[in-house]
Each structure stands twice: as structure tokens, then as C-alpha cells.
Amino acid sequence: xxxxxESETREVKDLSGVxxxxxxxxxxxxxxxxxxxxxxxxxxxxxxxxVGRVYYKKSFFIxxxxxxxxxxxxxxxxxxxxxxxxxxxxxxxxxxxxxxxEAEISKFVNYGQENIIEIMVDNTLTWDVxxxxxxxxxxxxxxPKGYKVxxxxxxxxxxxxxxxxxxxxxxxxxxIKDFSVITELSNNSxxxxxxxxxxxxxxxxxxxxxxxxIVAENFGxxxxxxxxxxxxxxxxxxxxxxLEIKLLEKDNFDIYRMDxxxxxxxxxxxxxxxxxxxxxxxxxxxxxxxxxxxxxxDQVINIKDFNLLKWIGANSFRTSHYxxxxxxxxxxxxxxxxxxxxxxxxxxxxxxxNEKVFTEGRVDGKTLEHHLEIxxxxxxxxxxxxxxxxxxxxxxxxxxxxxxxxxxxxVIEETRRLDPTRPITIVENTKASETxxxxxxxxxxxxxxxxxxxxxGDLSVIEYQLERDxxxxxxxxxxxxxxxxxxxxxxxxxxxxxxxxxTEEYQQEMIKRFVGVLDRLDFxxxxxxWNFADFMTKQSITRVVGNKKGxxxxxxxxKMVAHFxxxxxxxxxDFWEK
Ligand code: GCB
Numbered sequence: 001x002x003x004x005x006e007s008e009t010r011e012v013k014d015l016s017g018v019x020x021x022x023x024x025x026x027x028x029x030x031x032x033x034x035x036x037x038x039x040x041x042x043x044x045x046x047x048x049x050x051v052g053r054v055y056y057k058k059s060f061f062i063x064x065x066x067x068x069x070x071x072x073x074x075x076x077x078x079x080x081x082x083x084x085x086x087x088x089x090x091x092x093x094x095x096x097x098x099x100x101x102e103a104e105i106s107k108f109v110n111y112g113q114e115n116i117i118e119i120m121v122d123n124t125l126t127w128d129v130x131x132x133x134x135x136x137x138x139x140x141x142x143x144p145k146g147y148k149v150x151x152x153x154x155x156x157x158x159x160x161x162x163x164x165x166x167x168x169x170x171x172x173x174x175x176i177k178d179f180s181v182i183t184e185l186s187n188n189s190x191x192x193x194x195x196x197x198x199x200x201x202x203x204x205x206x207x208x209x210x211x212x213x214i215v216a217e218n219f220g221x222x223x224x225x226x227x228x229x230x231x232x233x234x235x236x237x238x239x240x241x242x243l244e245i246k247l248l249e250k251d252n253f254d255i256y257r258m259d260x261x262x263x264x265x266x267x268x269x270x271x272x273x274x275x276x277x278x279x280x281x282x283x284x285x286x287x288x289x290x291x292x293x294x295x296x297x298d299q300v301i302n303i304k305d306f307n308l309l310k311w312i313g314a315n316s317f318r319t320s321h322y323x324x325x326x327x328x329x330x331x332x333x334x335x336x337x338x339x340x341x342x343x344x345x346x347x348x349x350x351x352x353x354n355e356k357v358f359t360e361g362r363v364d365g366k367t368l369e370h371h372l373e374i375x376x377x378x379x380x381x382x383x384x385x386x387x388x389x390x391x392x393x394x395x396x397x398x399x400x401x402x403x404x405x406x407x408x409x410x411v412i413e414e415t416r417r418l419d420p421t422r423p424i425t426i427v428e429n430t431k432a433s434e435t436x437x438x439x440x441x442x443x444x445x446x447x448x449x450x451x452x453x454x455x456x457g458d459l460s461v462i463e464y465q466l467e468r469d470x471x472x473x474x475x476x477x478x479x480x481x482x483x484x485x486x487x488x489x490x491x492x493x494x495x496x497x498x499x500x501x502x503t504e505e506y507q508q509e510m511i512k513r514f515v516g517v518l519d520r521l522d523f524x525x526x527x528x529x530w531n532f533a534d535f536m537t538k539q540s541i542t543r544v545v546g547n548k549k550g551x552x553x554x555x556x557x558x559k560m561v562a563h564f565x566x567x568x569x570x571x572x573x574d575f576w577e578k
Contacts (some may be wrong), residue, residue: 001100001380002178003326004074004169011066013168017119019295024053034166035076037294043489049359051135051150056119056162060451065111068322070110073117074102076164076297076325080129081555082120083379087115090218091162095129095370097346098322099377111183123154123160126316128366133158152219154321154347155547156287157536159294164325167230174200174252176245180383182421183262185275189264190230195222196245200254204246209508215241232275233261233386235315236574238336240386242510261333261386267423267442272480274338274389277575281338281526282313284551285320288328289535291554297325300327304556305532306335312551312562313569318427318445318484321346321395323378332387339387340425340445340484343411345373345394359402368407372414379418388422391415397437398449405436410439432473444473445531447485451510457501462513467520474523482526486514489548492534492559502548504560511561515568524576 006012021032039048058341061140062071073084079097087110092103109115125133133152139145151157178197183190194528195521196203198221207216207225207309216225231239240259247254271278290301302325308319315338321326322344332339348363357363375393382388393411399405408426414423423442438444448466453462473481490507499505512530518524534550537543546554551562 001102001377002176002256003258003330004072004167005256005258007257009172009254010256011170013060015060015118015166015168017152019162020057023047023050024055025510029057030257031402032161033296034058034162035164036296038161038163038164039159039294040292041155050160051121051124051148053122054161056121057116058102059116060168061113061522062080062111062115062218064167066170067111068173069106070104070173070175071106071168071170072102073105073168074100075119075162075166076100078119078121078162078164079123079160079295080125083120085118085120094301096344096374097160097163098375099374099381100302100326104223106368114198117166119162120528121161124159125150125158127362127364128202128370128373129301130367131347132363132367133347151540152347153349153351155319155537156289157294157538157546159289161294161296163288163295164327166295172247172254173249174198174249175254175291175333176200176247176256176379179245181243181260183260183264185230185232185262185264188335188574192216192225192227192243192260192262193223194218194225195245195338198247200247200249200252200408202248204248206244207247208242208244209352210240212242228403230262233263233274233333233336234277234574235279235336235338238334238386240333259333260383260384263386265389265422267480270422270480270525271524272443273517278459278577279338279525280572280576280578281316281340281528282569282572282574283309283316283337283528284314284532285485285528285530286317286324286532287535288322289533289554294536297327299327301556302328302331303354304355306331308532308552308556309337312337312566313572315574316340316526316528318342318392318530320427320485320531323382325447326381329382329385329387333385338389339385340384340390341378341388342361342392342427343371343378343394345371345374345397348394348397350398356401357398357402358407363407368410375411375415376418379415385417390423390425390443392421392425392427392445396429397426399426399433399437400430401430402436408437409440412437425482432469432476438477442479443525444479444481446470446476446481448483448514449486450514452488452501457500459506459509459513462510463517466514466517470521470524474521480525481521482528483514483518483524483527483529484526485547486527487530488552489547490559490561492553492557507549507559508561508564512564525578550561
């Protein structure tokens with residue numbers, strides 16, 4: 001699925017801005033920004049914690065000359081179920097809150113007149129959407145009749161609404177629907193293999209370097225562009241070429257351009273190779289989360305985040321726990337930050353060994369169908385980003401359950417079929433000997449919180465426990481390992497010596513001890529700290545206005561440990577033979 005971009009043959013009308021908004025039971029509309037989560041915009045606690053349907057509405061105009069074109073309406077993401085109406089006609093529906101969807105609306109619009117778009121968004125979580133949840137009616141003497149709660153088992157607030165831009169764009173009647181590129185290296189040249197999806201037949205494909213010089217050209221619907229002495233894309237040194245695709249048909253002349261990178265990725269033995277060099281992941285699990293905006297796209301925050309990643313010496317992050325916006329991936333391509341892209345499969349775990357998750361009525365065949373569909377949509381959206389170097393199919397699922405094995409075998413097999421070029425991982429928090437799934441993936445990602453959730457407050461256990469644990473993973477699977485989460489809550493401004501939990505000292509000392517172990521283990525190919533910044537969660541007795549494991553505050557200011565990491569990561573190269 002192509003990102004909507006302007007060219008000589010395409011126009012894009014961005015409907016971002018102020019929309020009218022109401023909840024299902026409310027007759028009156030209020031003003032609501034799009035994109036943004038609706039939760040933190042007003043002073044109304046009922047809206048902050050609202051569960052159910054909401055309606056967004058806006059008017060727009062379509063010029064008469066657009067009659068000659070196809071007109072598409074595209075929603076970047078709306079959490080979690082959506083229906084889109086144009087002038088009262090249902091034009092599309094979508095399930096899942098973190099991927100785009102679109103519909104051709106040419107026959108539903110009034111040319112040269114006002115049009116109305118309405119989007120219904122429902123944030124109720126069920127067991128057949130990812131991430132899952134369930135609306136429970138509580139029937140006991142302590143609660144009034146009909147009292148409901150939305151239960152979910154992931155650790156971030158269920159921000160809701162239209163989170164990414166809504167745009168209208170045009171194409172010629174016959175147009176470039178999609179394309180994909182795969183890059184390969186041989187000696188001093190690179191092969192850029194492309195294929196175009198279109199009803200048209202005559203194409204010209206041109207690859208230009210940064211100075212706009214043509215470096216390769218071809219004419220088929222699919223083909224190979226050969227680049228002599230290619231400049232490669234890699235973390236820290238992200239060279240981008242511009243690919244221009246032209247559909248050369250008289251009445252259907254179409255042009256689409258995208259910056260692409262030439263690079264290879266593969267796993268061999270203990271190593272994660274980018275351009276055949278052993279890469280070491282330094283970075284974070286992140287969130288799309290910021291004050292007031294919630295999960296709404298904000299390029300101010302996004303560019304600040306990339307500047308902070310550069311400042312601290314990070315070279316990668318994981319899109320924990322869902323696909324991030326396309327805008328973020330374009331920035332990752334440009335800043336040279338490698339991305340492990342994760343499916344929104346989080347919360348597939350009830351944290352109670354006596355309660356099965358992979359069972360009929362919870363994570364079952366319907367969930368699997370949706371998960372497979374998500375992998376298709378995700379790969380279709382992001383296959384051409386050089387920054388995306390691995391897929392993560394889930395975070396901390398109950399992979400020790402029997403039902404998890406067949407479920408994830410299917411998800412991983414489908415992911416590999418869709419994209420044989422990128423390694424696949426699943427992020428685990430089980431013991432090495434208990435998971436039934438890690439044998440199917442290429443890279444082992446593990447999350448560990450020694451001295452935090454276990455032996456709370458006792459930093460002295462870290463070295464012993466972590467080393468033993470990681471060695472066991474390597475002995476069993478012989479695959480490269482990334483420590484994909486470790487960290488401690490630290491409330492900015494809380495200090496103590498000796499270090500006590502929740503202080504900046506404790507967070508720093510914990511992270512220091514963890515990375516000390518990683519340095520000794522040659523099969524460990526990366527360290528991702530949990531989390532880049534403090535973020536909002538649902539309210540609970542273990543969360544102090546959200547999760548405070550950020551190395552930066554929610555307002556993107558450094559805590560003590562940020563300086564330690566900056567120092568460490570500036571000395572650790574991106575590529576090295578461990
Ligand atoms: C985890 C989860 C992450 C949580 C984190 C924590 O293992 O993957 O979503 O936020 O722990 O802080 O508890």
C-alpha cells in the first residue's frame with residue numbers, strides 16, 4: 001500500500017485539523033483535533049476513560065476537474081474499529097488501530113460542492129482484535145447493576161480516536177497501485193529488484209542518487225536496476241536513492257517516487273548482519289505517546305525523539321507494541337535508525353498460569369485470522385523501508401501454552417512467506433526451556449526485570465541471574481540474542497544513595513549492571529532499554545501517573561541514566577565483531 005504522496009499526476013488533500021466530535025450517547029458535537037487521541041483533550045473524566053463508539057465529522061470540497069481521476073480517502077490509523085461514511089454512504093470499515101485503510105470514493109462525492117465525511121471509531125477491545133481486551137460486566141454486591149470495565153493485559157493506556165492523518169488523494173484512472181523493491185549486493189554493484197502492481201503496462205523506472213544523477217534505468221513492470229559502486233544504507237550512514245516510477249500511458253500518465261535504501265540484512269550464527277557486517281543494537285523500546293496528544297501523530301515530538309536518539313548514541317528501536325506511523329518510518333530511513341517493527345500482538349497473556357489464553361473464546365482461530373491479516377497489511381505498508389530490518393510478531397505472549405505453538409508457527413510461516421528478506425523475532429518473557437515458539441524465529445528477543453519485579457530492590461542478584469538465564473537461551477537455541485527490555489521506574493527528581501527503587505540512581509545502577517553482563521556474552525547482539533520515555537498506562541497501584549521507566553521524561557528531558565548511556569553508546573560502535 002503506497003503512502004499518499006503528491007507528484008505531477010497526484011494531488012493530496014490533508015483533512016487534518018479541527019473536526020466535530022461526539023460520543024454515541026451525546027447529541028452535541030464538540031471540537032476535536034485530528035490527528036490526536038480524544039482522551040486528554042477535554043477536562044471530562046468520562047471522555048478520558050470512555051469506552052464505546054464516537055463519531056467524527058468534517059466537510060470538504062472536491063474540485064470539478066477531479067472527475068477525470070480516481071479519488072481515494074485514506075485513514076492513517078484509528079483505534080480500534082472504524083467505519084467511514086462519505087455523504088451518508090458507508091465506504092469502508094477497518095479492524096485494528098495501528099494500520100492505514102482506504103477506499104475509492106469517486107462515486108460518492110459531490111463535485112464542486114460540499115461533502116461530509118463521518119468516521120465512527122469504537123475503542124472497545126475484544127478477543128479477536130489485536131491488542132485484545134474484554135468488556136466485563138461486574139456482578140457483585142459492591143457494584144451497581146450493569147457496572148462495566150474494559151480489561152486489557154498490556155501496559156499502556158488505551159488511547160483512542162483518529163491517531164494518524166485522514167487524507168484524500170487522487171490518481172489517474174489507471175495508476176501505480178503499489179511496488180516493491182528488494183536489494184542485493186554482489187562485488188562492487190547492487191541489484192535493485194523491483195516489481196510494480198498496476199493495470200497499466202508501460203513503465204519507466206529511474207533511480208537517482210542524492211545529487212539527482214541517474215544511476216540506473218529500466219522499462220519493465222518488473223526488473224532489475226544495477227547500481228555500480230553503490231552507496232549503502234546503514235544505521236549511522238543512511239544513504240538514500242530516489243526511485244521514480246512512471247506509468248507511460250497516454251491518458252493515464254502517473255508518477256510515484258520514494259526514497260529507498262540499498263542494504264542487506266541476514267542472521268548467521270551468533271550475528272545479525274547488516275550489509276554483511278555484525279550489527280549491535282543500541283536503543284530502546286518506545287511508544288507513540290505524548291502529553292495531551294496521547295497517541296496522535298505529532299511531527300514535533302517525532303523529530304525531537306530522533307534528535308534524542310542521535311544525541312544519546314542509539315542506533316535502533318523497537319516499535320513496541322504496535323506498528324508506528326509511516327511518518328516515523330520515513331524519519332528512521334532518513335536518520336539512519338534501524339527499526340524492529342512489531343505487530344500489535346501484546347496482552348496475549350493473563351499473567352496467571354492457571355488461565356489459558358490460547359483457547360476458544362480468547363486467542364483462537366478468529367484472532368489468528370486477524371493476526372495474519374495484520375501481518376499482510378503491515379508488510380504491504382512497510383516493505384520498502386530500509387530502516388525496517390526485522391519483524392516482531394508479538395510481545396510477551398503466553399508462549400509456554402500448547403495452543404501458542406501452532407498459532408505462532410502459522411503467523412511466523414506467513415510472515416516469512418510474505419517477506420523472505422527480513423529476519424523474524426518474537427519478544428519473550430518466559431524461561432528459555434518453556435517457550436514453544438522461539439525455535440521458529442531467527443533472533444531471540446528477551447525482556448528481563450531482575451531486581452525490579454523479582455528480588456525487588458536487590459541489585460546484587462542481577463549479574464548472577466542474567467548471565468545464567470541468557471546462557472541458557474543460547475545453549476538451547478544457538479541464535480543471536482537481543483535483550484529487548486530491561487529497566488526500572490525512576491521518578492525524575494527522586495534521588496537516593498545508596499540507590500533505592502524509583503530513584504534515578506537505582507535506574508542507573510540497574511542498567512549499568514545489566515549491560516556489564518551483556519558485554520561478556522558474545523551471542524548478545526543488542527540492548528534495548530525499557531523505555532525511551534515515560535508513558536501513560538491505565539491507573540493501577542504500581543503505576544505513578546503512568547510508567548516511569550523512561551530514560552527521558554514524558555516531556556523528553558533526560559534522567560541521570562541518559563548521560564551514562566550517552567557515554568557508553570558513544571564508545572560502542574554500531575558494527576563490531578564481539
Ligand atoms: C514488559 C512489557 C512492557 C511493560 C514493561 C513494564 O515486560 O513488555 O509493555 O511496560 O514490562 O514496565 O512492566
